[in-house]
Structures are given as C-alpha cells and as structure tokens.
Amino acid sequence: MFDNLSDRLSRTLKNISGKGRITEDNIKETLREVRMALLEADVALPVVKDFIAAVKERSLGQEVSTSLSPGQAFLKVVNDELVKAMGQANDALNLAAQPPAVILMAGLQGAGKTTSTGKLARYLSEREKKSVMVVSADVYRPAAIKQLETVAGQVGAEFFPSSTEQKPLDIAKAAIEHARKKFVDVVIVDTAGRLAVDEAMMSEIKTLHAGIKPVETLFVVDSMTGQDAANTAKAFNDALPLTGVILTKADGDARGGAALSIRHITGKPIKFMGIGEKLDALEPFHPDRVASRILGMGDVLSLIEEVERKVDKKKAEKLAKKVIKGKGFDLEDFREQLVQMKSMGGMAGLIDKMPGMGQVPDAAKSQIMNDKSTNQMEAIINSMTPKERSHPDLIKGSRKRRIAGGSGTEIQDVNRLLKQFKQMQKMMKKMSGKGGMMKMMRGMKGMMPPGGGFPPFGGGMR
Template sequence: MLDNLTQRLAKVVKTMRGEARLTEANTAEMLREVRLALLEADVALPAVREFIGKVKEKALGEEVVGSLSPGQALVGVVQRELGALMGADLGPEATQLSFAQQPPAIILMAGLQGVGKTTTVGKLAKYLREQKKKKVLTVSADVYRPAAIAQLQSVTGQAGADFFPSTAQDKPVDIALAALDWAKKHYHDVLIIDTAGRLGIDEEMMKEITAVHGAVKPIETLFVVDAMLGQDAINTAKAFNDALPLTGIVLTKLDGDSRGGAALSVRHITGKPIKFAGVSEKLDGLEAFDPTRMANRVLGMGDILALVEEARKGVDEKAAAELAAKVKAGGKFDMNDFKAQLGQMKKMGGMAGLVDKLPAQFQQAAGNANMDQAEKQVRRMVGIIDSMTPAERAKPDLIKAARKRRIAAGAGVQVQEVNRMLNQFEQMQTMMKKLQGGGLMKMMRSMKGMMPGMR
C-alpha cells in the first residue's frame, strides 16, 4: 500500500542532512514529494491539501534532536499525521466492533457490487468466531446477483459459522427479520447481513438498504470498499455515508494495489474509522485495522506486531512443544518434522508475507531474493517429501541413489532437486542437534543461507 510514498520519503531523507531544525526551505521539497506521492496514489485532493497543511504546520520550527537528521524528523511528523489521517486520532476503541447490545449484535454490510463484500462476510465470520469466540450467523439479502446466496453459504461453511438460507423470491427486509428471529432463538452472538451491491449507485438500491437498516437496527453498519477504486471511492463513500449511519469501513484487496489511496480518501470523506483490511484472498486474510501500525508500514518502518501475531496464529503450539520435547529427549529430527516446519511457515503467509511486514532496511536486504522462486522451491520440497515412503521419512539415511531416482520421478523433479532438499534437511538436523546441546548462538549463525531463495 502506498509503496510510492515509502520510496519517495526514503529518497528525500537521504538528501536532507546537516541542518539543525526544520524550516520552510528545507521541508518544501519533501512536502512536494509527499504531495505528489499521495496524488499518484489516488488520494482525494481535499484530503491531500488538509494533510500537507497539517504536516507543514507541525513540522516548521521543530528541533532536530539526538541522532535524527532533518529528513528523519520530518518523517516522524508525517508518520504521526498519516496515522491521524487513517484514524489514530479517534482512539483505539474507534476501530473495534461494538457488541454493546442484547445479542445478537447485528452487523450490516454495505457496498458496491464487485468489491468483495460476500467474501468479506465470510472472513469476518471466521475472525469473530476464532478471535472473539463468538457464535456467528450469516444471511444473504442479495436477491439479485446470481449465486450470491450460494456463494455466502459456501464461504460461511468454510469459516465454520452458521448460515441462514434465503431465496431470490424473498424480500430483503423479510429475509433480515427472519434471520434475526432465528439468531435470537438459537442464541447467536452475532448476525452478519450481506446486502445487495450494484455496479453503480442508484436510488432504488439506497432505499432498499435503508429499509433493511431501519427494520433490524444494526449496531454496526460497515461500508466495504475496494482499495483499488481510487478516485471513484470518494463518490461511492459519500453516497453511502449520506444514505446510512455508517459506523466503519472495511477495505478490501489492499494486497493487490501499491497505490491504496482509497484508504485515506474514504476515511477523510466519511469521517468514519477503518475497522478492517482485507490483505489476501484467503478466508483468514482479514486484519483488524490499526492506523498507527499501517502508517508505520507505509513509511517503511515495518509492522513487527503484525509479524508476531501471524506467528502466533500460524504456529501449532502443541506440535512445536512435542518437537521440542522429542529433540530434548535425544530423538532424531526426521522428514516428517521437516515437512511440519515447512507447513508452519506457509501458515504464517510464506516468505513474501513475512518479509512484507519487516522494516524497509530488512526488506531491502531480502530484495535480492526471488520470493516467488523461494515459495515454489518450498512447495517442491513438500512434494519430494510426499513422494517418500513412511520408512524413508522416518529414516532419511535409507535414501540412496535408486531411491532418489524413484522419489524424483514421483515428485516430477530432477534428482539434483532431491539432493538439494536432502542437504537442506541435513543442515536443519544439525541445527536441531545444536539446540539439544544448548548451543543457541551457534545455531543462529548456522541458519545463514538455510532457507531456499534467501542465500
């Protein structure tokens, strides 16, 4: 998101050196770069003007303290104002969903057709079920789009939530009221209502969604917007904000667009907080939005907290404890363990997903590595292990020339690939032995060059 802004700011920081304070003269060039980057990112002009004005006001005359350069000091001002523009000034509670009503808490999802609204309902259901331990029911009030109801039923099933059936012959208000009655009788904590989208804003659509809102009185009315909409997001957001008492925004497809200006435009136009961001197509690809952390990521400061959260979600703690106990007791690290470790990394979003959350300097250090190639190599390694017999996985020492040829043929790779994977496995095995003996620092040093594509 806003990659261009990150790059421009990094360039200007290098040029602003050796001055004791920020002045109009030495900030003018950087503010120009910020303005251009925001406009290129499709941020609405009123939002850009207001943002630049605030940065200029806060920056002028600010002392450059300690080891900071003027460029770094100005980035600090930009970071604080960018966080405020994204909603940090509203306080941490503003980005949280409210459940302060008699269950079920009703969440109404609104937005244009094609923004990923139905998939977002599934993602939100999964998030609430797993992260907030809520019993969730979903229902589709979209009686116009072919297969909309079936699509919601499918994603709800994948999310492990409950689904209330509806048909294209039903009226949206009747569907919503019937689902609410069902949710009350079956003790659901949350009811999420997916409403119909349109290819454009029209009066009929707005009347219908206003009627649904009036009938069920949701505690949360979330506007779902595609981060790639650019300037079009402004008109859409204004129309929905005028028609409905919105309580928050959900940004979708944030991973697919390096501009991402809609995040800033919609927040500015509606004045409502961004509550969630869709960061991948997978059902667990929904993140609670944190304005300060997002500002840090935009400015190349990374998001280490998100990295820790990914690790916590991805790591199977029971399996990790069992492996640690096995190694400590003198058990041998085998191919089954190696495959499990590769799987854990995949759950954490793969190498590309992890690197994306690191600060800029670490991303640059990993920049020479081809992440796509590295991901493919990991998949190949798993395929090679799957081509082994149970005995070979448990005792890799059995794998000699003839077995290597058979395994390579089964995995659809060259024998050299099998040899490479066995070498990497042996390095990991050596690391585990050092861990068993308490040689943690030696193990860390030996990790260099271990992961595929990261040499």
C-alpha cells in the same frame, strides 16, 4: 501491500533521515517528493494537502529542531501523520447489544461483499468466540444467496435461507427473530450490491436499515479503486449512517490511496482489511501497523499475533524439546515447518510484515518470497519414505531418482532441498547443548543488516 508508495517513500525519506540539521530548504525538497508519492498513490488531494501542511509545521517546530537526530525525528513525524490520516487506532466492532447484534453489509457490486461477510463470520467465531448467523437480502441475484450458503458452510456459520420472491426487510427480520430464539450472538445481513449510487437501491437499503436498526453498518469497498473508494464511501455515508469500512483486496493494492483517504473524506474508520482470497484473510485495520509497513519498517505485532494464532504450540514445543536434547532435526520436522509457514500465508505474507524488508533489493525479495519453491519442497519430502525422512543420509542416486519422479521434480531440485535441509540442521545443532541459543543468536547476528533491520524509532512497534 502498498508497494509502490512504500518504495517511493522509503527512498525519499532515506535521504533526509541521516541529516544532522533540518532546514526549510532540505525539508522543502523532501516534502515535494512525499507529495508526489502520495498523489501517485491516488491519495485524495485534500488529504495530501493537509498531510503535507501538518508534517511541515511539525518538522520546522521544536520537536525536530531540538532533537539529537533531526533526520529520524522527521521520519517519526511522517509516521505519526500517516497514522493520524488513517485514524490513530483500531476501531473495533461494537457488539454491545441485546443478542443478536446485527451487522449490515453495504457496498457496490463486485467489491467482495459476500466473501467479506463469510470472512467476518469466521473472524467473529474464531477470534471473538461468537455464534454467528448469516443471511442474504440480495433478492436480485439467486447466485448471491447460493454463494453465501456455500461460504457459510466453509466458515462454520449458520445460514438462514432466503429467496428472490421475498422482500429484503422481511428476510432480515425473519433471520433476526430466528437468531433470537436460538440465542445466536451475531447476525450478519448481506445486501444487494449496487452498480452505482442509484436512488431506488439507496431507498431500499435505507428502509432495511431503519427496519432492523443494526449496531454496525459496514461499507465494503475495493482498495484497488483508490480515492474513488473514499468518494463512494462518502456517498453511501450521506445516505446511510455507516459505522465503518472494510477495505478489500488490500494485498493486491500497490498504491494505498484508499487506505489513506477514507478516514479523512468520510470521517468513518476502516475497521478491517481483506488481505487475500482465503476465508481467514481478514485483519483488523491498525493504522499504526499499516503506517509502519508503508515506511518499510514491517509489522512485528501482527506477525507475533499471527504466529500465536496459527502455529501449533504443542508441535512447536515438541520440536524445541527434541532439538534442545540434541536428538536432531530430521526431514519430517523440516516438512512440518514448511506446513506451518504456509498456514501463515507463505513467505509473501511473512515478508510483508518483517522490519527492514524495504531495504532488500527486489530481485532478492522475489527469490525469498517464492512460495512455489515451498510447495515443491513439501512435495519432495512427501515422496520420501518415513525411513528416508528420519535418515536423510540414506538418500543417494537411485533413491533421489525415485523421489524426483514421485514429486514431479528434477534430481537437482532434490539436491537443493537436501542442501537447504543440511544448513537448517546445522543451525538447529547450534541450539542444542549448553548456551546453544546464545551461540545461534550470535551466528544469526552476522547475517542481519546493520542495526538489526529494526525501525529507527518506536512507531508501529507499540
């Protein structure tokens, strides 16, 4: 996510972070580089101008010049201004209304509105414990109604049927009335995607908005369109009182122009970002955490939340007890760890949130992030018998051939897996017995980059 901007800024800021003195000269050169990085990231020009002016003013002021390490104080200023540009804090949905609370989804065609409706329904039911109903007011495309019905089934939301013969306002009103009778907490109304900001379609959505008075009107926009996303959001906001933005396809956006421009241009907060195709790939937008990722310092808080949410605690406790008692770590346990990691978006999803990954060379990063090998390892273990999983030493020549054939891999792949498993087993052994955890931590410390790879200051770790 925002890799190009992150790489460019990390390189630029590295040069100044070690400086013992910040002068107008060395700041001038750094700010020129930062300005170029932002413009290349397709950040809107007014945003770049204000950002650079604010960083310059603060950097030449008291807080940096009197700091014990001015270079790092400068880095903190850049971090703070990135957070400010994106809106300071997460702006949560305001669902404090007489049920059902109505959410209206608006946006251009192809921005991912219907999928985002499904993702939001899942988010609200799983994390906010709300009962959710979805309805399509897109009377121009029968396929859109069918798509929403399919998505609703996948996320466990109630679907209110509609047809292309009906008027959007009639559909929405009928759905809200039905939800009221069934004591549903939230109704999400999906609308027709506009090809551009045309008068007839804008007039239709204005009528719909006035008729149903939603508590939230969310504009769904494709992150990959850069500053155009901010300009389109502004055009919509001029016609419709938007309450926030959902930024889709953020995982594929190497630039970050939309994320940095939207708040400044529209005055509206980004409330969520889509970070993948799966229906659970929707994250609340936290400006401080995103700024931390952009500056290559990871996003530990989101990582912790994800582990809390997706890791099976009972299985984790069972494994911990088994290891501490010295009962060993077998291939079944190893397979379980691979499955848990996949549920958190694989290595690519985890690496993106880890501190210090900005300093890791691309070649090494791509090796770590190879989720294909994770799937391959799982397939190899699945091809083993239960006895082989609990007694890996049994796996010799003929067994290796059978396992490789059954998993569609080569014998060297099976050997590689067994080698990685042995390393993991050794680490787990260090954890068992008295003072095991401390021993293991000391061993891991040697593998860490200088300073542990954590941010030089608290930005994004609050």
